[in-house]
Every structure is written in structure tokens, then in C-alpha cells.
Amino acid sequence: MTRTAKAVRATAETDIGLSVDLDGTGAYDIETGVGFFDHMLAAFSRHSLVDLTVRVKGDTEVDDHHTVEDTGIVLGQALREALGDKRGIRRFGSVTGRGELFWDVPIGPAKVGTFDTELGREFFCGLAREAGVTLHLRLVCGENAHHILEATFKAAARALREAVEADPRVEGVPSTKGSL
Secondary structure (H helix, E strand, O other): OOOEEEEEEEOOOEEEEEEEEOOOOOOEEEEOOOHHHHHHHHHHHHHHOOEEEEEEEEOOOOOOHHHHHHHHHHHHHHHHHHHOOOOOEOOOOOOOOOOEEEEEOOOOOOEEOOEEOOHHHHHHHHHHHHHOOEEEEEOOOOOOHHHHHHHHHHHHHHHHHHHHOEOOOOOOOOOOOOOO
């Protein structure tokens, strides 16, 4: 069974095409028009071992908000589709079927280069909601905004990697309810 998916979104603000392979090697090909965001998505792909191809044309002449938020939405949709019925996954790290973000990541500087640091939360909110994952991101310590955001992307990637791994000991869906 291949655990791959493609998703698209075309609005007046963004045009996004994206593909994922949950059983990849962390290979990526990313062009969003937002350099720092490309760097974050590359780290996400590499540390989750999810192959990721992303093409975005967004209204970056306005700002990066729609590009970042909508990419989170589309990535979440692709992850949900690639997971299918979630049979045989480890689940925790955390994939629950209840899309929600818990964000406790205070970031001092409002910008990393031209990137608005508040967009980190917007990305993960869209991703969590659309993927159907409960995601807790909390800053334990840190001062540099670049490194803080990078740590959130890497931590979420490692949690996703663990959650979607096949567990040979799990039969069916890992839930007492029988579905996620």
C-alpha cells in the first residue's frame, strides 16, 4: 500500500500544488516564494522523512500570510489523505483524528528577515486542523526567533514521523473506538 497523496488549492490569494510520500526519505523540492518558509518546510521534510514537493504562487506582494497559512491547510489535507484509514500506525506522536493545535511558543522578535514569526502558528493551525492531528508545540527555552521556529518545525516533523510509522504489532486502527 502506498501512502502518498497530492492536494491542490486555488483561491484568489494562492495557487498551491503539493505532494507527500509518508514512506519517503525526507527528499524535498519546495518553491513557495518565501525563502525562510522554504527553509522550514525543508527541515520538516528532512526530519519527518516525508518526501515533500510544494509549489506555491501566493500574493506575497501583500505579505506572506496567505502563502504560509494555505500551505499548512493543503499539507494537512495531503497528510490526511495519505494516512487513509490509519490502520497499523503507531499513532502517538500524535495523530488522533481531532485536529487541534496547542501553541505555547512565545517568540520575541516579530520578524526573521522578512518573515513574520506569528506565521509559524498560522501554518501549524492549518496543518493540524486539516490533517486531523492534535499537535502540542511548547517552547521550553530559546531566544533566537530563527532557531525557535526551526525547532517547532523539526519537533513537529519528528512527532509526525513517529506517529505515522507502521507498527507491525498493531492490527487495525490503534484506538479502542475502532476508528480515528
